[in-house]
Amino acid sequence: MILFPMAKRIERLKKTGNAKNIDAFLFTSAPTIKCLSGYFYNFEIGASPFQLLPAVLLVVLSKNTTIIIADNESYATEGAGSEISVKSYSSYVYEKPLDFTAQFLLKLHEALRESNLSNALIGIEQNSLPFVISQSITSAYPKIKFVDVTNEITYLKALKDSDEIENIRKATALCDIGQAAVLKHAKIGMTELELFSLVRTEMEASVGKRVPIMLDLVSGARTKDGGGIPSNNIIRYGDLILSDLTPCLNGYWGDTCNTIIIGEPTTEQSKHYKLVQQALQSAIDFIKPGIKANEVDQLLRKHLSSVGVYGHHSGHGIGTSYHEEPRIAPYNEMPLEPNMVIALEPAVYRNGYGIRLEHIVNVTTTGCEVLSKFNHQFRKF
């Protein structure tokens, strides 16, 4: 028997749908589908040339939820439990030509018929719904109407259930392994790419498989711009190394940043490192339900105002997307709520170098819990 923690989110979604007289939702974006069904397609090799979309999720308010997927029987037996009906179609075989779009549409129409949606108001994600799907539905059922629910989904995803917090905790533990590996392996004379390879190797070995990872890994003067992909740039004595590791583990992202120095820091660098650390801690101490996102942003900027302002947000929500609400930015008046998971990333960029430190926190009923366990450390010992 598979536990199906996503059922809680589907219930919240149905309440939203009821309030808007929506009969069903048709989801087409990967982060939403992961959040609501658990289904994850590894994106790191790009879009498949064998399918229209990795999955489409149909949530019918008065009935079951159905996922339509290509050639993926393992999700049917392992992932969904009994809460989600799986319709799987054949997308590619070598023996005969197959029109995977037509195969998918057959299953979609089957699902629409079974749920009597010929007259429905369907909530969609307008940015990711493919034309071929909308066209095919409205041709067959001219009375079906679509309404964009992107904003509603954004809010739903900002509030994490306990299973999601556990998933982010695991992804963050992977960041911890990566940050420890940066400290362990960083050496004068190696390239940023070589360092990255050693770090990624440890991260992947710890979970026994490849892991998609977005990252900044830059050294020396490159740190002053705050980021960039690792290059053949050679690490030299006195260089700072900024490593912002953002891996995606089974569909949930982790995200932490540390900055280290190879050699002796200057007095100014040490002072700045401490200042960023204090700023980060002050935000962690400040966060609790009811505080607005931009109040956190303001606090961080104020703390660092004596050493210049960083030209980016102070943080962001994280989950099945690596950047989501609540965005910790000057304009954002969204009040924080329990179970919002936030990456905080104050920084100093100055005098030819940059220092950024980042932790992930989960807002609790009284404050917040720091999910990342790695202690920021500037010097290698």
Place this chain on the structure above:
Amino acid sequence: MILFPMAKRIERLKKTGNAKNIDAFLFTSAPTIKCLSGYFYNFEIGASPFQLLPAVLLVVLSKNTTIIIADNESYATEGAGSEISVKSYSSYVYEKPLDFTAQFLLKLHEALRESNLSNALIGIEQNSLPFVISQSITSAYPKIKFVDVTNEITYLKALKDSDEIENIRKATALCDIGQAAVLKHAKIGMTELELFSLVRTEMEASVGKRVPIMLDLVSGARTKDGGGIPSNNIIRYGDLILSDLTPCLNGYWGDTCNTIIIGEPTTEQSKHYKLVQQALQSAIDFIKPGIKANEVDQLLRKHLSSVGVYGHHSGHGIGTSYHEEPRIAPYNEMPLEPNMVIALEPAVYRNGYGIRLEHIVNVTTTGCEVLSKFNHQFRKF
């Protein structure tokens, strides 16, 4: 002055459009946009939460081509040359909330107005065109009609121009480096993941940056299923290692496969390796314009019929997608033409192990040229 080799493909496309009374094309899929404009968005970190699409390309038959991209000034100055107008919009800033979809649509409507397309027949890719775009266009211009041109684009992309062949040659050279690294690093006692990390490190170092890579890297009994992602499975004496490396270098894919043995092969294994090698060579000798894709498939299967049939295609076209036409499969009567680039991958799966060997060839006017330079080698010396 930037050379703009894509202009040749845009001309071919316009001829296709003329024959179908199409006024313009609106492209939304990444492989097509790379092929026609050179613009490449690195997909390995998934879809950006900051934009609707990495790029949209509008090819107007009687006018210029326009690309609409988010925050990417470097393409504007380096990539496009003078042949493509660039409309760039701001998708995300930390200072104020930005609706990136609205920002994008403003630019799209500007482009449509400038080209007087209010009454046009527009060729689209129905699988990748987002609903929000089709909806926005037909609301503003009810007389605009869409026609799906997926099949036409599939054929256009199957025929490579010389710049594309050079790009695939470079991606294939990267495969060569990877295959040599497999032979160099494979050792008893290491995991598949450890081997993969060393291989990827050499591949990425050779080009000085991260490279998205799809791959099968499996050892021992896992080889009999033909593939899988590298795991913590430990390589043991007598194991075969099947490495099918498919990196994407600047938007063009390479793809080669080798199988090696750690230790002494059995007589049967050596015989099978030779048989697959001979099959591959026989297909290379056979290929020339006019030969049908399924004749190549048939030849390969016939060559290996004494040792069992492999349950997959015999090969596929490659370019800005890792799997495209011409598919070398039993059903496919597509005649080969010069400048079709094809990966050929015959295999034997039998008695608990698998051997697959793969080369990439470019069809010439008289035969074909093998683009991969790595010589398949079974034993480590």
